[in-house]
Amino acid sequence: MRKFKVMAITLVISLLLSTVSTFACTAVYVGKEVSTDGSTIIARSEDQGTGAYNKLFVVVDRVENVPGRTMDDVNGFSYPLPATTYQYTMVPDYSEAGDGPYPGACTNEYGLSISATVSASPRPEVEEADPFVEGSLREAVLTGIVAATCKTAEEGVDLLAETIETYGSEEGNVILLADQKEAWIFEVYSGHLWAAQKMPADKVAVFGNQFMIDAVDPADTHNFKYQKDLFTTADKNGWTKKENNLVNLAATFGEAREDYSNMRTWMGHKLLSPSSVGDYATNAYYPLFYKPDAKVSALQVMDVLRNRYEGTKFDASLPGNEELRVIGVERQSQIHVIQIREDYPQEISALQWLAMGNAEHSVFLPNFSGITDTYEAYKVDGEFYNENGAYWKFKRICTLAEQNRSFYGQGVRDYWNFYEEQLYAQMQNAEKEMVTLYKKDPQQAKKYVTDLHRSIAQKACKDADHLYDQLLFFVMDRYGRTAAKLGNPFVADISLRDAAAAKGYTVKWAGNGTPIKITKGNTVYSLTIGEDLCIVTKNGKSTEIKLEYVPTVKDGVTYIPLNFVMTI
Template sequence: MRRFRILAVTLVMALTLSTASVFACTAVYVGKDVSADGSTILARSEDQGSGAYNKMFVVVDRVENVPGRTIDDVNGFSYKLPETTYKYTMVPDYSDAGDGTYAGACTNEYGLSISATVSAYAKPEVGSVDPYVEGSLREAALTEIVAATCKTAKEGIKLLANIIETSGSEEGNVILLADQSEAWIFEVYSGHLWAAQKMPTDKVAVFGNQFMIETVDPLDTDNFMYHKNLFETAEKYGWTEKVDNKVHLAATFGEAREDYSNMRTWMGHRLLAPSTVGDYKTESYYPLFYAPDKKVSALEVMDVLRNRYEGTKYDGALPENAGLRFIGVERQSQIHVIQVKEEYPADISALQWLAFGNAEHSVFLPNFSGINDTYAAYKVDGERPNYDGAYWKFKRICALAEQNRSFYGQGVKDYWKLYEEHLYSDIQKAEKQMLALYAKDPKKAKQYITKLHMEIAEKACKDADHLYDDLLYFVMDRNGRKLDRRGGPFVASVAIRDAANMKGYTLKWIAKDKTITLTKGSTVYSIIAGDLEYKVVKNGTKTTGKFSETPRVEKGITYLPFDFVSAL
């Protein structure tokens, strides 16, 4: 992801070099044969040039037989739409950002999902021969163009290729597309040169801001597409790099490997397939696709996009690594993990997990494609903070948590991790209900998933407000003194009803002695708000324990400390 416009051909490479460390994204792919639930997974963090950048989440309705419409970018590029366009979801910038829509990630009614883009950079000599074209196709518009007009990934590639070959591209991009049958990676190297590869179903990929397609067999038209003059142009100007007598596209067209992007690519490999990657080397061309050591779940992909090189000598917790570019960077604005379900009806076939703020200290919330609308907080517009907006609710927690990751942030991460795991379990049950309803009445199924989206988003926004209040009080209470003077690190609080639901307990209120009981099987906890001690009976044996923080009542809701809840 990048937020700049190329104003003149002569400035192309200067701008590229000066902004490569500012505007960036990280992408993840998981093939359906190696995902935990058999879905194809596309994921990406959208990283900005600044830490505060409002994003929204909206549904764009299908339009039937309306001629004369266009998608217009602020750079002067305009794309004429067909009379009928498709319904899709998107994650756009706030409307007065001034640099285009930047739809980010889309899922449409035909089961097509697109994540765009990961910005990438070509060799200077490539730009000299075929420079980017000012006023042409950019990331800001291309995602929405494909979602509105294409039914398959391959159709999306052909459309983008046609636009780039005829009108040009203003920037280098890497785009991921998937439908229910196949997934593709599409790379734009210069003003007009491009290539695409079908992604294998039994492999995974993680990469930073660099071109990644490796060796290509020009005769393998089932798995590759490319500009008709791609190989001839490279050969004519002496760019061609070969491995095993095959042209290696990343080495042929892309800039040399450097730590800013390549370390993220290496770390992704280390996370998903540690058995097949060694120590990090800057100059290495790490493979685009490789087999994971075990099947990969959407939850694990979320954690990849949070990663700060933990467990390595590059760990972000070490002071000497403060200047490194991590995957889980503080200037993320929206982060999405899209699961494409092969056997589902096309118009409800994608499940998008969406996080606002920074993945490290935010939460991924599920949304089925096919929803009719989005929750009001997702549509709050504007550049400045408005805490009715979902982005700002989650981002302000991140901003506090990252002032001290071990003392403030870990408690936030623990809270959202349990929250996500519970949602992940619940959404699998919801999928069954959605499919059962769809078999009888597709309209009712879409009403159901829209209502589910609203309920999940509303609750998460309320819980985010409570978590922020907890954390802000904790930070203020320790302001001006040593952090450990008033006890240990931040511990979030959890509503007792949520604790019961998450851990499978039955909740009961006993009015006469103001006791709340949590019961599961032969285990019974007895809790009184305001009392630091609790009683527990396990298999007939009675004991007492102490909370780390006294349970309290706020607005009629009893809250328990997170460490107690997580241990239930």
């Protein structure tokens, strides 16, 4: 993600948070041969310099044969678009942010997905020799340019290379691109120097704000692309760092390793391949790609992007670790996990999981790339809090939960984890329906995925509103109490029918004060509105379970405690 755009803001932040870099974002890659479902996964958290930063989610329509258009940045850069541009989704800033659109993550109609960027800095002498070009290409527009004009990841690489060599780059960036065939990582080292690598299908990667392409054989033009003078420039200036007779581009062009970024890179390695990484070392050049110890699912990638170094001596909840730059930072604005399937129809070949707010206490919601519109809450614009906006609905829960991660936050995390697991299972059925429909009628398939996106988002927003109301009351009710009188930690409630469906139970209720019976096989749970005892009958023998709190009805929906649901 970006550096701060205004010097005054940079100065204020540096004074307030002197140990925190102005760079942000963490990226994840999973090759299709090592993912649990055979999908290629690219993912990234978009982190900001402030805690409240509204993000939208929209569809940009295809434009046919309209010449003379440009894609413009606020820094004066203007890119001439072809007469026909492609449909794509994007996750832009709110319109009043004033620093360009920042599309964030895009999926287009030709099966190309792009995530940009992870900001990174070159060595000072590299920037001095080839300075960044003011008024040239920035993160603010590059994602949209590629999504609007390219059909494959390699086309995107070539377009970025041509654009940087023609106009220059204003900043150092790391970009991920993937299609149904292959995936690439693209690094911008200076005003005109760049390199790209085809990402191996049998490896994974996680990295913070640092250049990562390591051992490169300049003769391997199948797996690498680079600016024609890249290696000669390094040799001429004495920058070249080699590893087993191969050029290590990260060491050659990148700034020295530091904890701010390198610790996140190490932690990602430790999460996905603990057998191949040791204790953390600040100066270590951890490999970009490595084999995971087991196949990796999209759900695991979501958890990587939530990580706060739990289980290590760097755990951010431990005293003295408060200032460490974690992966799951509170300043995340949108976090995406994009799965690209080679066996899907091209127009709907990507399944994007999108979380608004902070991944730690928010939820990833799915949408297929063939959608023609987005749910209305994703389009609520503006800088300030608006309860109708999707970003704000989820962000406000994060803000409350993070006041006390163990007492408030754990119940929120449990709720959204359960929610995601059900959505993940639902998408496996949805993708089959989508593919079947597409074979009969592509337009019906696109309508199906659009309607599915809207229904999931609408329900999630409604459920988020209920969760927020419940958590806010819980926090208010305990405000001012001593620790000894706080009682039990927060437990979210959940729709009884959602819970029963997820667990494979049927629900019967006659109303009028009668017990609600949820049944599977020879097991029956009987609950009564307003009573905290549940009668469990198995094989004719009954026992009692005391609930965390009584089942309630709100707006026609019956709610029960989540911790009870987890036991059935």
